Amino acid sequence: MTTTTAPTDRVQRSLAHTKYSSVWFEGIQREPANKLIGRHSCDLLIVGAGFGGLWAAMRARKRHPDWAITVVDSHEVGQAASGRNGGFVSYSVTHGLANALARWPKEADVLERIGLENLRGFKAELDEAGIDGGLSTAGKLQVALKPHELAELKATVEPARSFGRPLELLSAEQTRARINSPSFIGSVYDPTGTMLIEPYRLVCGMKEYLEAQGVAFFENSPAGSLSDANGRMEVSTPYGHITSNRVILTTSAFPSLLRRNRLATVPVYDYALATEPLTEKQFASIGWAGREGLTDAANQFHYSRITADERILWGGYDAVYHYGSRISPELERRPGTFRLLAEQFFQTFPQLEVDFSHAWGGVIDTSTRFSAAYGTAYGNKVAYAIGHTGLGVGASRFAADTMLDLLASERTERTSLSMVRRPTIPFPPEPVRAAGINLTRYELARADRNAGKRGLWLKTLDALGLGFDS
Numbered sequence: 001m002t003t004t005t006a007p008t009d010r011v012q013r014s015l016a017h018t019k020y021s022s023v024w025f026e027g028i029q030r031e032p033a034n035k036l037i038g039r040h041s042c043d044l045l046i047v048g049a050g051f052g053g054l055w056a057a058m059r060a061r062k063r064h065p066d067w068a069i070t071v072v073d074s075h076e077v078g079q080a081a082s083g084r085n086g087g088f089v090s091y092s093v094t095h096g097l098a099n100a101l102a103r104w105p106k107e108a109d110v111l112e113r114i115g116l117e118n119l120r121g122f123k124a125e126l127d128e129a130g131i132d133g134g135l136s137t138a139g140k141l142q143v144a145l146k147p148h149e150l151a152e153l154k155a156t157v158e159p160a161r162s163f164g165r166p167l168e169l170l171s172a173e174q175t176r177a178r179i180n181s182p183s184f185i186g187s188v189y190d191p192t193g194t195m196l197i198e199p200y201r202l203v204c205g206m207k208e209y210l211e212a213q214g215v216a217f218f219e220n221s222p223a224g225s226l227s228d229a230n231g232r233m234e235v236s237t238p239y240g241h242i243t244s245n246r247v248i249l250t251t252s253a254f255p256s257l258l259r260r261n262r263l264a265t266v267p268v269y270d271y272a273l274a275t276e277p278l279t280e281k282q283f284a285s286i287g288w289a290g291r292e293g294l295t296d297a298a299n300q301f302h303y304s305r306i307t308a309d310e311r312i313l314w315g316g317y318d319a320v321y322h323y324g325s326r327i328s329p330e331l332e333r334r335p336g337t338f339r340l341l342a343e344q345f346f347q348t349f350p351q352l353e354v355d356f357s358h359a360w361g362g363v364i365d366t367s368t369r370f371s372a373a374y375g376t377a378y379g380n381k382v383a384y385a386i387g388h389t390g391l392g393v394g395a396s397r398f399a400a401d402t403m404l405d406l407l408a409s410e411r412t413e414r415t416s417l418s419m420v421r422r423p424t425i426p427f428p429p430e431p432v433r434a435a436g437i438n439l440t441r442y443e444l445a446r447a448d449r450n451a452g453k454r455g456l457w458l459k460t461l462d463a464l465g466l467g468f469d470s
Helices: 009-014 051-063 099-102 105-129 145-160 172-178 199-212 280-286 335-348 392-407 432-449 456-464
Strands: 038-047 068-073 089-090 140-144 168-170 186-190 195-198 216-218 227-228 232-239 240-249 266-275 292-297 301-305 314-315 355-366 373-377 382-384
Touching: 009 335, 038 195, 051 068, 051 105, 051 199, 051 392, 068 240, 089 105, 099 105, 099 145, 099 186, 105 195, 105 199, 105 392, 140 145, 140 172, 145 168, 145 186, 172 186, 172 232, 199 216, 216 266, 227 301, 232 355, 266 335, 335 355, 373 392, 382 392, 432 456
Parallel strands: 038 068, 038 240, 068 216, 140 292, 240 382
Antiparallel strands: 089 195, 140 186, 168 186, 227 232, 232 240, 266 314, 266 355, 292 301, 301 314, 373 382
């Protein structure tokens, strides 16, 4: 978060005994569901058992209590992005107000209202179902580290207030009274636009609830093909087939069963660390009594928060794309990025002497417009949402209702939105794709070093409504 260098020996010592696993998996043991073997049928098949698929099942069960609903996943429930993220639940379904104003200005008021309603519905539905996902309404603090970031944050306050979000601008002293870091020169506190959850705990709670509601789950059952079989959709797995009247695809960064979507998104790896549990004395040195979520205002930003067992989760900054849209478990371990994150952590909190217990990476899908795109196939018998770009935990609930509307061919407020009706602009094929993404990453970092001034490449992307983000 700053340009000061943390001592190398301190960084190396802090990572000496780090476990390569998401901190959210710690202490949770569960038996995976059966593999899909033989022939099955249902009314609604959901491919992908992350938050997108789980919310699709939640919303479908509420809207259609008589449907037979089945969820299949290539691995285990929540083992990909949904069990590896920072646990921030944003109100926005457009990756922030600025993105809504830039891309859909005529619908910004509707999109903001829908987003806030969706966030309230997110909490209300979990409360009604009795699902304990460690949900907190502590809000989020977005801090400035440089003068140009503070100016940009100040400019967000009034527009947000005009859409019903009571942002509060804080001075350096007020900010450090909340979270004590010499790096922070000011901030904006958002009390209502962000909630926090424990991702994998919530995933497991949702699955348990859905099974009690009659939803069937099959894990370790990768979907290999999608086809129309005499008017019903058929999905094949290595050991079986399942036919359904309707299919929802929520496979996120992993290759879509629809070839048309193969270039609509790219997989991006994000990385995070978690400290050992802090002592009372250590917490006294940094404050953070409000336990709000923390992000900074740079292009290459960090996110951070406190876990239920008193650790600090610290992630972000280094969004990595691998040539050819490569996805592999070995890419989840990136020692250079873990060292960089540790160094930046100690730059931000030099008063802490602490080791990191967990280090992990995960892959998310990003689109050129920073938010999800929606569509249908096979005569509206298949619906999909792709490209949430890092803010999918909350938006996945909105996406679930939107996909169900699309399957029903219903004209609703959701399906009337331009962001739902218009497809995202695809990424170019290789090698242009990798060259463009890496140039964009370089230019974003350069803008952070150059008082936020965007060069010709970024200005061109802005004008075209394109971009790359995590």
